[in-house]
Amino acid sequence: MHNNQATANKSGHLVHIRHRGRGPQVIIYLGKLLRMFLYQNDWKVLPMAAIIAALVSMVIKKDFFLTMEGELKGSFALTCVAIWNGCFNSIQVICRERSILKREHRAGLHISSYVASHMIYQALLCLVQSGITIYVLIIMGVKIPMDKGLITISTAVDLTITVFLVSFASDMLSLLISAIAHSTTTAMTIMPFVLIFQLVFSGGIFNLPAWSEQISHYTISSYGLKCFAAQSDYNNSPMVTLWNTLVKMKSSEIGGTYTVGQVLDLLEDKDNGVMTELRSREIDATFTVGELWDVLASSETVNGILDRKIDASMTVGEILTVLRTDENCASFRDINLGFGTVGELLKILDEELEGTELKELQIGRDFTLREALELFKVEDGTSKYRDISVGRTFTLGDLIDAIITNPDIQARRDQPFTLKITVGQLIDLIGEDTLKEYVQSKTAQISHIDAYEKNVGNVVNYWLVFIFFAMLYALLSVIVLEFIDKDRR
Amino acid sequence: MEAVLKVLGILLFDTYSWHGIALAALLIAGYWGMFKKSGVDPRWALVPCVRDYMFSKCAGREPEGRVLFIINALTLVMDLILTIIEVKFEEEQGSTLVLALSALAFVLLIVKAVYHIRICSGIVQMYHANGWWMWLWLFITGLPAVIWGFNPKYQPEIQAEDLTRMSLDTLSGVSVAGMKDGLTVNLEERTAKEFFQKKYLLRDIHMYIKPGHMVLLLGGSGAGKTTFLNAVNGYEKAKAKVTLNGGDIYGEYKKMQYEIGFVPQQELMRGKDTVYRTLTDASRLRLPRDLSRKDRRARVEEVMRIFGLTPVRGNLVEKLSGGQKKRLSIALEFISNPSLFILDEPDSGLDGVMARELMEQLRMIADQGKIVIVITHTPDRVIDLFDDVIVLAKDSNRTGRLAFFGSIEEARSFFGKQTMEQIVMTINRREEGGEGRADEFITKYAEVQHA
Known part of the structure; x- marks a missing residue:
């Protein structure tokens, strides 16, 4: 048998025998906790983590990593999973053995060693849970990119680290509650308040009033949400809610x-x-002389002036000049063809035919415009001119401007008309792809959040915040437990 | 002016409406009479918050009164803030602050109602009144307060002041000289502060216990036995000087804590660990770090053999019988071979045979030169194993005092009783079924020591 630990020497002073310090005590308690993991059914948190991840994946797999809404929903869900896992890992671990701890503290246990052993044990537990969570998400079909991650070799590994850190910080928060509470009942009563506080003040899902936004800076969930959103590239994802709503409303009139x-x-x-x-869209308005003649020949307005005699001595160019400048032909020139007026077309035609044989062609006899049109239509000698390409390409904006500036149309501003159209028809009118791309990009642009920007700086900052939270809670746990000997019996 | 009146109303009566003030005045008048009957200064009835606390003392519900005092104080502050906002800052009336304060006030109101019910139930019991009075107390507190306060027919069972009086003044004034061997205790007082009041838990306890002695610690419920043991082992320090084998337990606690083994009443061990692992961990924690692994394991094996735990070494602690758990709990402390061994009711829950076996093991430990102090409520069946007895008793002011310390035979002679249980009955209060002679023996022992 060994001697007593503190014995008086010859001079009457105590000779101190050294006992195990903080480091070795951590090892002793770590071993104890690992045995508890096996015998006290602490292992059950692992399959529980898998079940929770599977349930959550059913909800988020449709659009996580695909759309902006999906990123937000998925990030919030992952934050909840991580916080839930972390909190329930340790909420009872200290309060359920508080009396035992008090006894062991009396026997020489250092509180810091006790908390440190819990930190290591809980970190291992959280790490395994995080791995399980991400693995289950992948096998359940959540489209986690398998490309190189922002920080590590894979996005999945990045996400696992974030899940781990959020879980661990929550775990340490629960450890603190467990250290403060004197019974498991008290701890489990406090727990829902902490969870509700974390989830409500995460700031992502619920619109917080301005005064409470500051509070969210002190929640793990807020940083968890930001970190997951940044890693899933929230800002560069399309926002689909508005477009999906429009599509659902297609049949609505x-x-x-x-x-x-x-x-x-x-x-x-x-x-x-x-x-x-729409204004920037180009419209191809090039046409041939033949096509123009055909249009003119079929126009009712033109038919009104078809029987006017044309001087036989006139060339085609002179006829064009008459049509462009004669006051009698003014209403003819004002005819709007949709992409321009007849007058503008005649001007273009005049310019295009400049220097060509056609412009100098003598008509040779008195005839009417109808006969002239027929001539160009049927005679072989003129058919070669029919293929001359005239006109130009213009934008829809030009056309719109032409409509807007038309005094006739402007004069009818107050004229009412009844429109009946379905959303689907409207979408078709504008162009489905164009509108979809526009709506999704525009709403995504409006929803851009700097804190969700995918970059190394953001993610590393959030990771550091989680570590800070975990260390702070662990330190507070030590401080609280140092007063364990003041417990009322 | 309106604000000043309202604030004054709240400060004095907790309300500023006229009917509220009338009810509060009725209550104050009733409290005045009741406080006088209970021996509390009636002027406290005029002070908001404190009057309810004093009322709780009259009802024998002082702990509830403390909570109510805090809730009342918070409510008062919030009422003041809300009143000032209502009068001065009309535009703030729907603000977040006002809403938050109102929500908090509502929560406090619920808590207040619960504690009010508890205290009212206490006052009804204290006055031995019919249960239906409770309803009056709950809803029109002022009315029964006036009736009970001024009708001589209604009298409280106990005076409130009795609950918090100072300790008995007769002190031995004798200190025991510190010895090189054994345990010397010179405890002047052990106090606790509760709600701004200093309470004496223990006072004037002096003794010297020789090495190798097994000492019985006797005392009625609430006499301060566990408080005394915690003060002796240095875990809850008192105004005292305690030395063990020449070492100052308070001054050198970090060194001395391994010299003391304290076995609590409950088996505070992890049920899901094995016996061997539990002991091994205890040995690693309690034994010197330079002890070789071989020696440490040998010590674990030896302790398991001494306490008969070898056959169940691989079993989970939760699967052990009551006696085995007790033995394991003792073995955890014994593993470090302490000089002072303190056990709080080690035989609780054990049958006579097992309790005897356990006590014999403790005797064996004492015979190795250790000091063993044991609290037990069934001492007579094992009294032959003890050398000395410490008798702690609550004096008339509910302070734990030393009524006797000496050998078993001297104790019998001192108290004029043959059994230890009779001694306990002698010093127990009358309302506990005892003879209520604690003060007599405390004074007598103090005089003996002084002489």
Whole structure:
């Protein structure tokens, strides 16, 4: 048998025999905790983590890593999973053995060693849980990218680290609650408040009033959400809610009575993104001389002047000049063809035919415009001119401007008309792909959040915050437990 | 002016409405009479918050009164803030602060109602009144307060002041000289502060216990036995000087704590660990670090053999019988071979045979030159194993005092009783079924020591 630990020497002073310090005590308690893992069914938290991950994956797999809404929902869900796992790992571990701890503290146990052993043990537990969680998400079909991660070799590994750190910080928070509470009942009563606080003040899902936004800076969930959102590249994902709503409304009929002026205002609106895009669309308005003649020949307005005699001595160029300048032909020139007026076309035609044989062609006899048109249509000698290409390419904006500036149309601003159209028809009118791309990119642009930006700086900062939280809670646990001998019996 | 009146109303009566003030005045009047009956200064009835605390003391519900005092104080502050906001800052009335304070006030109201019910139930018991009075107390507190306060028919069972009086003044004034061997205790007082009040838990305890002695610690419920043991082993320090084998337990606690083994009443061990692992961990924690692994294991084996745990070494602690658990709990402390061994009811839950076996093992430990102090509520069946007895008793002011320390035979002679259980009955209070002679023996022992 050994001697007593503290014995008086010859001079009467105690000779101190050294006992195991903090480091070796950590090892002793780590061994104890690992045995508890096996015998006290602490291992059950591992399959529990898998079940929770599987349940969550069913909800998030559809759009996580695909859309902005999916990123937010998935990030929030992953944060909840991590916090839930972490909190329930350690909420009872100290309070359930508080009396035992008090006894062991009395026998020489250092509180810091006790907490340190719990930190290491809980870190291992959280790490395994995090691995299980991500693995289950992958096998359940959540589209976690398998590319190189922002920080490590894989995005999945990056995510595992984040899940681990969020879990661990939550775990240490629960450890603190377990250190403060004197019974498991008290701890489990406090627990829901902590969880609700974390989830409500995460700041991502719920719109927080301004005064409470500061509070969210002190929650693990807020940083967890930001970190997951950054890693899933929230800012560069499309936002689909509005577009999906529009698609669902395709059969819905919209419309009502509008005035021409309202339509003109809409067409004029330079700030309207859809209109801006439409205005930039090019329209191919090139055509041949033959096509022009055909159009003219089939026009009712032209038919009104078809029987006017044309001086036989005139060349085609002179006829064009008459048509362009004669006052009698003014209403003819004002005919709007949709992409321009007849007058503008005649001007283009005049310019295009400049220097050509056609322009100098003598008609040779008195004849009417109808006969001239027929001549160009049927005679072989003129058929070679029919293929001359004239006209130009212009944008839809040019056309819109032509409509807007048309005094006749402007004069009818107050004229009402009834519109009946379905959302689907409207989408088709604008172009489904164009509108979809526009709506998704525009809403995504509006929803851009700097804190969710995918970059190394953001993610590393969040990781450091989790480590800070974990260390702070562990330190507070030590401080709280140092007063364990003040417990009332 | 309106604000000043309202604030004054809240400060004095907890309310500023006229009917509220009338009810509060009725309550104050009733409390005045009741406080006088209970021996509390009636002027406390005029002080908001404190009057409810004093009322709780009259009801014998002082702990509830403390909580109520804090809730009342918080409510008062919030009422003041809300009143000032209501009068001065009309635009703030729907603000977040006001809403938050209102929500908090509502939560406090619920807690207040619960504690009010507890205290009212206490006052009804204290006055031995019919249960239906409870309803009056709950809803129109002022009315029963006035009736009970001024009708001589209603009298409390106990005076409130009895609950918090100072300790008995008769002191031995004798200190025991510190010895090189054994345990010397010179405890002047052990106090605790509760709600701004200093309470004497223990006072004037002096003794010297020789090495190799097994000492019985006797005392009625609440006499301060566990408080005394915690003060002796240095875990809860008192105003005292305690030396063990020449070492100052308080001054050199870090060194001395391994010299003391304290076995608590409950088996505080992890049920899901094995017996061998539990002992091994205890040995690693308690034994010197330079002890070789071989020696440490040998010590574990030896302790298991001494306490008959070898056959169950691989079993989980939770699977052990009551006696085995007790033995393991003792073995955990014994493994470090302490000089002072303190056991708080080690035989609770054990049958006579097992309790005897356990006590014989403790005797064996004492025979190795250790000091063994044991609290037990069934001392007579094993009294032959003890050398000395410490008798602690609550004096009339509920302070734990030393009523006797000496050999078993001297104790019998001192108290004029043959059994230890009779001694306990002698010093127990009358309401506990005892003879209520604690003060007599405390004074007598102090005089003996002084002489």
